Amino acid sequence: MQKKPDPCSFVIFGATGDLTHRLVIPALYNLAAGNLLPDKFCVVGIVRRGMSSEQLTDSLMQGLRKFATRPVDEAIAKRLFECVTAIEADPRDPASFDAMSERLDRLEKARETGGNRLFYLATPPSAFLPISEQLGRTGMLEENGAWRRLVVEKPFGTDLASAKALNAALLKLVDEHQIYRIDHYLGKETVQNILVLRFANGMFEPIWNRNHIDHVQITVDEKLGVGHRGSFYDATGALRDMVPNHLFQLLSLVTMEPPARFDAHAVRSEKAEVLSAIQIQTEQEALSNSVRGQYHAGKIGDTEISDYLKTPDVRPDSSTETYAALKLTIDNWRWAGVPFYLRTGKALTSKRTEIAIKFKQAPFAMFRDTAVDRLSQNYLVISTEPTEGIELQFNTKVPGPVINIDGVEMKFRYKDYFKAEPSTGYETLIYDCMIGDNILFQRADSVEAGWQAVQPFLDAWKSAGGRGLQPYKAGSEGPEAANALLTRDGRSWRKLG
Numbered sequence: 361m362q363k364k365p366d367p368c369s370f371v372i373f374g375a376t377g378d379l380t381h382r383l384v385i386p387a388l389y390n391l392a393a394g395n396l397l398p399d400k401f402c403v404v405g406i407v408r409r410g411m412s413s414e415q416l417t418d419s420l421m422q423g424l425r426k427f428a429t430r431p432v433d434e435a436i437a438k439r440l441f442e443c444v445t446a447i448e449a450d451p452r453d454p455a456s457f458d459a460m461s462e463r464l465d466r467l468e469k470a471r472e473t474g475g476n477r478l479f480y481l482a483t484p485p486s487a488f489l490p491i492s493e494q495l496g497r498t499g500m501l502e503e504n505g506a507w508r509r510l511v512v513e514k515p516f517g518t519d520l521a522s523a524k525a526l527n528a529a530l531l532k533l534v535d536e537h538q539i540y541r542i543d544h545y546l547g548k549e550t551v552q553n554i555l556v557l558r559f560a561n562g563m564f565e566p567i568w569n570r571n572h573i574d575h576v577q578i579t580v581d582e583k584l585g586v587g588h589r590g591s592f593y594d595a596t597g598a599l600r601d602m603v604p605n606h607l608f609q610l611l612s613l614v615t616m617e618p619p620a621r622f623d624a625h626a627v628r629s630e631k632a633e634v635l636s637a638i639q640i641q642t643e644q645e646a647l648s649n650s651v652r653g654q655y656h657a658g659k660i661g662d663t664e665i666s667d668y669l670k671t672p673d674v675r676p677d678s679s680t681e682t683y684a685a686l687k688l689t690i691d692n693w694r695w696a697g698v699p700f701y702l703r704t705g706k707a708l709t710s711k712r713t714e715i716a717i718k719f720k721q722a723p724f725a726m727f728r729d730t731a732v733d734r735l736s737q738n739y740l741v742i743s744t745e746p747t748e749g750i751e752l753q754f755n756t757k758v759p760g761p762v763i764n765i766d767g768v769e770m771k772f773r774y775k776d777y778f779k780a781e782p783s784t785g786y787e788t789l790i791y792d793c794m795i796g797d798n799i800l801f802q803r804a805d806s807v808e809a810g811w812q813a814v815q816p817f818l819d820a821w822k823s824a825g826g827r828g829l830q831p832y833k834a835g836s837e838g839p840e841a842a843n844a845l846l847t848r849d850g851r852s853w854r855k856l857g
């Protein structure tokens with residue numbers, strides 16, 4: 361049985377925003393439905409402009425109806441929304457934070473939440489620090505007998521320097537143990553399962569190294585274009601948006617050394633260690649080991665996707681990439697010489713998130729005098745999209761009197777074994793935050809190690825401007841040049857099975 365979190369207030373900055381409506385509130389609802397919210401609890405939505413608690417509740421309720429992952433039980437929703445209070449505060453107006461502090465104190469006395477507070481920064485990144493500074497100035501981050509935690513959304517910085525600056529500034533206000541840097545990929549079951557697959561089974565770890573693994577491919581393809589997020593995306597691009605955070609979470613879980621214990625310190629230390637072992641490339645190497653693309657108009661199924669450059673709030677001459685592919689190496693004993701190919705992009709033919717581990721080919725010599733002319737590749741594929749599961753591809757004998765061999769698959773699908781309620785992916789993260797377990801959250805050193813590894817690509821692409829940007833058609837598999845990144849090494853991207 362899972363333990364109930366301590367009584368607490370859940371204070372959301374950005375309560376009027378998309379994240380709150382689409383993911384945070386539906387996740388809180390799912391936790392309420394699973395009886396996993398504290399017995400004494402309140403949700404405080406911080407709003408910048410006049411909005412009553414009733415207005416905020418109505419808006420959040422509509423959000424829940426639209427984005428709930430399961431049928432809404434009215435009684436549960438009513439209990440959850442009875443806990444919602446709107447409080448006005450704007451980081452540009454320090455006095456509003458003093459008033460907010462007093463209101464919170466009063467509310468918490470009435471709700472008997474004991475002063476434990478989780479501050480969720482569901483705002484644009486530019487507001488993370490101003491809000492935290494106001495919370496710090498008013499003493500709201502001090503842990504005097506009650507815990508105070510700060511959940512920081514992504515993106516955490518826009519490059520190495522800004523991530524370091526944000527870490528340094530936050531760490532002047534709070535201790536590392538109070539900061540929960542969220543990456544929603546860590547809320548995905550299959551992602552958490554990578555550690556279990558590797559370390560709760562005896563058969564994978566002995567071959568999980570450069571002696572047996574030829575290379576690893578990490579693919580996060582999306583069908584959606586940039587849509588209404590033009591302003592954010594055009595300043596960000598595929599590399600910043602996805603690689604140092606989501607793809608590196610996958611990379612670190614697949615490549616880290618076994619932690620001594622399943623606890624936050626041990627797991628996060630090993631993740632940071634492997635990320636810091638990614639070889640830092642020169643700008644020249646980064647250019648030759650990467651491909652960036654931008655989509656133009658095309659069709660995905662029946663949906664017409666317009667040219668990236670015609671997206672609202674995108675600069676008409678933008679050279680922002682909507683697709684990125686990289687080749688990385690990890691300089692340590694386990695992985696020396698094993699290439700890691702990473703790719704991610706928007707407006708592609710399918711939604712697909714997978715880690716494909718390609719094992720070294722078996723020697724062919726034994727079959728030279730038979731009808732067998734080739735051996736299929738041995739892949740272990742861990743996927744979250746289009747389905748959550750694990751697949752092993754291996755060679756098997758084709759039935760018949762002569763020896764012939766074909767590649768087959770053994771498939772494990774989560775949904776075939778477990779009847780889990782559909783979720784937003786934020787439930788575990790929010791729950792862990794309330795119980796004070798930061799195993800699934802990023803530590804400062806990991807974030808910085810991630811940015812350090814992508815910085816040469818950012819610098820090289822900035823210097824190159826539009827040069828080298830590869831166009832690709834929306835609905836395609838991405839730019840042709842991404843294939844060349846592997847073919848020049850005698851390899852190829854795994855085709856969708």
Ligand SMILES: NC(=O)C1=CN([C@@H]2O[C@H](COP(=O)(O)OP(=O)(O)OC[C@H]3O[C@@H](n4cnc5c(N)ncnc54)[C@H](OP(=O)(O)O)[C@@H]3O)[C@@H](O)[C@H]2O)C=CC1
Nearest residue numbers: 374375376377378379380408482483484485487513514515
């Ligand atoms: N939406 C999503 O699916 C996901 C979002 N995220 C991250 O969550 C964060 C919020 O994104 P999203 O909800 O989409 O953004 P929205 O633009 O929809 O909402 C932003 C919210 O922040 C408030 N806000 C804006 N500027 C400030 C400021 N200077 N000070 C205080 N509050 C401010 C807005 O209030 P007001 O109404 O007053 O303007 C609004 O409530 C971002 O960091 C994003 O990267 C992460 C993963 C998924």
Ligand SMILES: O=C1O[C@H](COP(=O)(O)O)[C@@H](O)[C@H](O)[C@H]1O
Nearest residue numbers: 514544545580582601602606713
């Ligand atoms: O954080 C982000 O992630 C989504 C992709 O998430 P997924 O769970 O659907 O794989 C991406 O679309 C978005 O651009 C990015 O900001």
